[in-house]
């Protein structure tokens with residue numbers, strides 16, 4: 140039986156991780172190793188400057204006082220004696236498409252799994268907030284089975300976004316482009332101190348054919364393969380011809 144590490148960034152008590160863990164139990168031996176608190180938009184942070192601890196709820200549930208990446212690192216290297224065969228992260232409450240993957244703790248957990256050499260998938264459900272986690276979960280299960288059967292190349296992970304109900308099928312996609320509102324709310328507290336609330340506006344994406352956003356918007360599960368090598372190889376050829384001078388010349 141395969142061993143599956145289930146984590147997320149919404150916290151161990153969230154609806155999405157329960158739906159995902161229930162589904163994964165049909166495929167393998169599931170270890171839920173997830174943050175005690177919500178850690179959305181924490182990205183790939185690891186806890187290095189503070190002691191990291193966890194609470195073992197039972198043999199298969201571990202509440203980590205840390206980030207999603209901490210959960211995967213601790214889970215793979217320490218908690219799960221034999222390494223997991225698969226890391227799955229989610230199902231996140233809200234999508235992680237386009238440029239948002241750079242902020243996402245959900246995706247970062249799958250990146251951490253990939254770095255540690257374990258096939259990894261991030262699952263996110265569109266909606267603000269989404270509600271159809273139970274409908275999404277079997278689709279996640281099928282994708283996990285396919286990954287176990289067909290194997291992912293290294294270092295590649297899958298970033299999956301699902302529509303919130305009435306799912307029509309799958310589409311293989313590229314990352315889209317998000318339009319950020321670049322909005323900052325400036326608010327004064329009762330003592331006159333100013334504080335700021337960033338990024339509160341409704342999310343919007345460019346309508347790019349073949350993108351994650353278009354797939355989910357049209358009712359399809361979006362599957363985007365992500366590669367960890369972010370090098371821009373096309374531009375590398377051009378920047379080689381730039382004229383960088385040594386400071387003393």
Ligand code: MN
Pocket residue numbers: 148149178179180231232245
């Ligand atoms: Mn989240």
